[in-house]
Amino acid sequence: MTETAAERAPAALEAVDVTRTYRMEGVDVTALRGVSVRIDEGEFAAILGPSGSGKSTLMHLLGCLDRPTTGTLRISGRDVAKLSDGELAELRNAHVGFVFQSFHLLARTSARDNVALPLVYRGVSRTERRRRAAEALATVGLEHRLGHRPGQLSGGEQQRVAIARALVGDPGVVLADEPTGNLDTRTGHDVMDLLERLNAERGVAVVLVTHEPDIAARARRQIHIRDGRVERDVRDGT
Amino acid sequence: MRFVESFRVAADALRVNRLRSALTMFGVVVGVAAVVVLVAIGTGARDLVRSEIEGLGSNIIFVAPGEFALGSAPSISRMRLDDVGYLGRVTGDEEGIAVGLSSGETVRAGREETFANVVGTNDHYNNVFDRPLRRGRYLSRTDVETRRRVVVLGAGTARRLFGDVDPVGRQISVAGGTRFRVVGVLSEIGSTFGQARDSEVHVPVTTAQRLFGVNRVDFIAVRAPSKDDVPRLQRDIVDALESRYRGEKFSAITQTQLLGTIGTVLGALTGVLAAIAAISLLVGGVGVSNIMLVGVRERTREIGLRKALGARQRDILAQFLVESVLLTTLGGVAGIVLGVAGALTISALSPVPAAITWWSPAVAFAVSAGVGVFFGVVPARRAGRLDPVIALRAE
Numbered sequence: 001m002t003e004t005a006a007e008r009a010p011a012a013l014e015a016v017d018v019t020r021t022y023r024m025e026g027v028d029v030t031a032l033r034g035v036s037v038r039i040d041e042g043e044f045a046a047i048l049g050p051s052g053s054g055k056s057t058l059m060h061l062l063g064c065l066d067r068p069t070t071g072t073l074r075i076s077g078r079d080v081a082k083l084s085d086g087e088l089a090e091l092r093n094a095h096v097g098f099v100f101q102s103f104h105l106l107a108r109t110s111a112r113d114n115v116a117l118p119l120v121y122r123g124v125s126r127t128e129r130r131r132r133a134a135e136a137l138a139t140v141g142l143e144h145r146l147g148h149r150p151g152q153l154s155g156g157e158q159q160r161v162a163i164a165r166a167l168v169g170d171p172g173v174v175l176a177d178e179p180t181g182n183l184d185t186r187t188g189h190d191v192m193d194l195l196e197r198l199n200a201e202r203g204v205a206v207v208l209v210t211h212e213p214d215i216a217a218r219a220r221r222q223i224h225i226r227d228g229r230v231e232r233d234v235r236d237g238t
Numbered sequence: 239m240r241f242v243e244s245f246r247v248a249a250d251a252l253r254v255n256r257l258r259s260a261l262t263m264f265g266v267v268v269g270v271a272a273v274v275v276l277v278a279i280g281t282g283a284r285d286l287v288r289s290e291i292e293g294l295g296s297n298i299i300f301v302a303p304g305e306f307a308l309g310s311a312p313s314i315s316r317m318r319l320d321d322v323g324y325l326g327r328v329t330g331d332e333e334g335i336a337v338g339l340s341s342g343e344t345v346r347a348g349r350e351e352t353f354a355n356v357v358g359t360n361d362h363y364n365n366v367f368d369r370p371l372r373r374g375r376y377l378s379r380t381d382v383e384t385r386r387r388v389v390v391l392g393a394g395t396a397r398r399l400f401g402d403v404d405p406v407g408r409q410i411s412v413a414g415g416t417r418f419r420v421v422g423v424l425s426e427i428g429s430t431f432g433q434a435r436d437s438e439v440h441v442p443v444t445t446a447q448r449l450f451g452v453n454r455v456d457f458i459a460v461r462a463p464s465k466d467d468v469p470r471l472q473r474d475i476v477d478a479l480e481s482r483y484r485g486e487k488f489s490a491i492t493q494t495q496l497l498g499t500i501g502t503v504l505g506a507l508t509g510v511l512a513a514i515a516a517i518s519l520l521v522g523g524v525g526v527s528n529i530m531l532v533g534v535r536e537r538t539r540e541i542g543l544r545k546a547l548g549a550r551q552r553d554i555l556a557q558f559l560v561e562s563v564l565l566t567t568l569g570g571v572a573g574i575v576l577g578v579a580g581a582l583t584i585s586a587l588s589p590v591p592a593a594i595t596w597w598s599p600a601v602a603f604a605v606s607a608g609v610g611v612f613f614g615v616v617p618a619r620r621a622g623r624l625d626p627v628i629a630l631r632a633e
């Protein structure tokens with residue numbers, strides 16, 4: 001698997017023998033014990049595993065929110081170990097879009113301004129931000145909800161706002177951490193439909209973290225994590 | 239992230255917690271208002287002193303025994319009336335030299351009785367000081383030379399003893415019996431340094447010396463022909479007196495020097511008051527710091543999210559620092575408004591003078607902004623350094 005992957009164009013995300021150890025109250029806790037994963041551009045993958053398996057840690061690493069203890073992590077070909085905190089933030093801003101289980105929208109801010117938030121840190125002008133935010137909201141079918149605040153939207157709509165926010169900066173990859181975890185089954189599948197469509201239409205790579213098998217099954221690749229290691233890496237059609 | 243964005247986010251955060259922002263600001267408001275009021279009163283007091291000293295007349299040199307220092311006990315004078323003639327030869331203008339010997343005494347006219355500052359002086363007094371007469375005449379050279387028992391009343395004393403009746407030509411008794419004939423009444427002048435100068439009564443210095451049983455004078459005042467002559471005259475007068483009275487020290491000071499000395503004292507006093515007021519500003523600043531820390535804790539998730547979306551440490555730091563500075567400068571502006579209004583009210587309703595200077599609100603504003611930076615840095619750094627992974631998980 002790694003041989004064929006290495007021959008392709010630069011990966012969107014690539015982890016090579018990554019470990020991550022936390023120090024909690026004086027005790028070292030190892031969350032990842034040598035994980036190698038490569039996510040290509042335009043891929044649609046799910047990371048599965050029981051809670052405590054290390055899947056969230058892996059997701060944080062892939063999203064540049066954290067740095068590995070050992071091993072190499074490359075985002076869009078750049079080794080994060082060599083980047084400063086500021087550069088890491090810029091990388092995150094440019095290449096990664098996040099979707100969270102609990103949406104993480106700013107409560108007192110309109111849908112449009114929530115979506116525009118990543119562009120604030122990119123120095124985009126206000127008018128341009130608002131235009132692009134409206135566009136992104138239209139992509140997720142919420143062009144009629146621009147001025148609504150999160151509290152005035154349903155759970156499914158809130159998650160679509162969050163997806164629009166993840167997309168607004170044109171990232172190479174969207175990392176979705178239990179994106180359907182707070183939604184009922186039907187709404188959850190609507191959100192998955194949306195992610196699938198965006199993946200297909202815009203070519204953005206999508207990495208889901210989930211513990212729900214039927215959600216994971218909708219991805220074209222399932223990476224199973226257990227006890228800090230990749231247990232199985234299954235691609236559809238292989 | 240640009241400053242405008244930080245400003246917008248900060249303003250939003252303050253608006254959402256209106257009550258809390260207002261209460262936090264209150265400490266700064268009170269501190270700034272106190273500083274502005276106290277500086278205004280201090281400045282007002284200095285202005286008052288300045289105008290009173292200037293009201294004494296221009297180019298006047300006060301000659302007194304001993305070294306001049308404000309607050310030092312006055313020395314017993316060895317100067318005598320004939321020093322006028324002696325100094326006249328030094329300055330070349332005997333007419334411009336007045337003497338003074340004063341004592342607080344009870345004065346009486348009929349059944350009316352009051353307390354007055356009896357000033358023994360010479361006929362040159364009005365050449366040196368500007369004290370217009372309302373009625374009658376001033377003391378004359380003959381009055382002084384022949385030790386006449388005549389008196390010129392201050393406006394206040396005249397009113398208390400005689401009411402609306404013209405006192406000229408009437409008799410008063412001074413210090414339990416000695417009778418004086420009123421020859422004139424001075425115009426109203428108000429008070430200098432809290433001394434009611436309208437309660438003065440002027441008598442010939444020779445008469446006063448006999449009345450008090452002394453042969454000295456307390457002070458000599460010399461009017462210089464022009465400002466340029468002042469320094470030379472000061473030196474000449476002191477030299478002349480010190481050679482006449484061997485082993486004695488004399489000082490000759492001008493209004494400007496008096497102003498300088500009093501100004502220094504009042505300036506120090508104002509400084510002390512302002513420093514005390516500044517302590518409340520400090521306490522207000524600690525309140526700001528405290529509330530900002532609470533704000534950072536409350537918005538941990540928001541900080542985590544912003545970081546996940548690409549905010550750098552300094553973006554978050556700027557956001558909270560701007561919020562803190564906005565809080566204190568808004569408080570500062572409110573404090574300045576309150577302080578200026580307070581100073582004007584005090585000035586209008588009480589005898590305490592208050593003067594607003596352009597620099598005190600400006601300094602108050604700058605200081606409140608500084609307080610915002612100083613007390614905002616710790617919370618803002620804490621926010622900036624939050625680990626996004628942990629921050630996102632916070633409840």
